[in-house]
Amino acid sequence: MNKLRNLAFAAVGITFLAGCTTNPYTGEREAGKAGIYGGVGAVTGAVIGAATSSKKDRAKGALIGAAVGGAAGGGYGYYVDTQEAKLRQTLQGTGVQVQRNGDDLKLVMPGNITFASNSADISSGFYPTLNSLVTVFKEFDKNGIDIVGHTDSTGSLELNQNLSNRRAQSVASYLSANGVSPARISAYGAGPNQPIASNASEAGRAQNRRVEINLRRLQ
Numbered sequence: 001m002n003k004l005r006n007l008a009f010a011a012v013g014i015t016f017l018a019g020c021t022t023n024p025y026t027g028e029r030e031a032g033k034a035g036i037y038g039g040v041g042a043v044t045g046a047v048i049g050a051a052t053s054s055k056k057d058r059a060k061g062a063l064i065g066a067a068v069g070g071a072a073g074g075g076y077g078y079y080v081d082t083q084e085a086k087l088r089q090t091l092q093g094t095g096v097q098v099q100r101n102g103d104d105l106k107l108v109m110p111g112n113i114t115f116a117s118n119s120a121d122i123s124s125g126f127y128p129t130l131n132s133l134v135t136v137f138k139e140f141d142k143n144g145i146d147i148v149g150h151t152d153s154t155g156s157l158e159l160n161q162n163l164s165n166r167r168a169q170s171v172a173s174y175l176s177a178n179g180v181s182p183a184r185i186s187a188y189g190a191g192p193n194q195p196i197a198s199n200a201s202e203a204g205r206a207q208n209r210r211v212e213i214n215l216r217r218l219q
Contacts, residue, residue, distance in 0.1 A: 076103055076142075076217055083140045083215070090136055094129045104216050105143075107133075111209030120166035122174060130171070133213075134178045145180070146214040147172050149189040152205035157191060164189025167211055184218065 080103050087098050087105065097108040114126050122130070137145065149164030149171075165188060172187035197204035 079140070079142060080105065083136070083143070086136055086140070090132045091129065094132075096129060104214065106215070107213040109211045109213070110206070111211075112206065114211050115167055115170075118163065120163060120170050122170055130174055131178070134175060134180055137175065137180045137184075141181070141184070142218055143184065143215040144218050145175070145185045146216065147175075147185065147187040148194075148212045148214065149187075150194055150208060150210050150212065151189075151192050152208040153192040153195070153199040154205065161189055161191035164191050171211055171213070 080100075084098065084100055084105055087107070091098060091107070095110055095113045099106040099108060109126075109129075113123065113129075115121065115123055137143070147168045149166070149168035151160040151164050153160070168187040168189050172185050176182040176185060192199070192208065195204075195208045196210075197207040199205050199208060
C-alpha cells in the first residue's frame with residue numbers, strides 16, 4: 001500500500017509539473033488549470049491503474065493510469081492552456097494581443113494593423129496574421145469565435161456602429177471563406193460604446209479603434 005501511495009504522489013508531481021508554464025513577463029513557473037485539475041486526475045488514474053493491474057505490473061499500471069487520468073482531469077483547462085501557448089507563439093510580433101480570463105481567450109487587434117481609416121476592407125498586411133489564425137482555429141475547434149468591431153467616438157453614432165459591424169463581418173467572412181466553420185462564428189459591431197481608453201486624446205482613440213476575437217467554450 002505504501003508503494004502504491006508513493007507512486008500516486010509521484011504521478012501527481014509529474015502531471016503538475018507538466019501543467020506548469022513560465023510567465024513570459026516574470027520568468028516564474030506557474031501552474032495552469034491543466035496542472036491543478038490534471039493532478040487530481042492523476043491521483044485517481046494512478047490508484048485505478050494500480051488496482052486493476054497484476055501485482056508485478058502494478059507500478060506500470062499506476063503510471064499509465066496517472067497519464068490518462070491527468071489528461072482527462074485537465075479537461076477544457078488543459079485545452080485552453082495549449083491553445084493559449086500556440087496563439088502566443090503564432091502571433092508574436094504581429095501587434096495582436098492575447099489576453100486570458102479564466103477559460104476565455106481574447107485577441108485584441110488594433111485598428112492600425114487591421115483596416116484603413118473609415119474602411120471595412122482588410123489591410124493587405126493583415127492577411128498573413130489572419131491566415132495564421134485560420135490555422136490555429138482549425139486545429140483548436142472546440143471554441144466559439146465571437147468577433148466584435150469597435151470604433152472611437154469621432155463621427156456620428158450611426159456611422160461608427162455601421163463601420164464596426166462591417167469590420168467584424170469582414171473578419172468573419174475571411175475566416176469562414178478559408179475553412180473555419182461558420183457555425184462557430186458570430187460577428188457584430190459595438191461602435192464606440194465599449195472604449196478601453198479615453199477618446200479625449202489621439203492615443204486613446206487609437207486604442208479604441210480595434211477588432212476583438214473572443215474565444216469561448218462551445219455549449
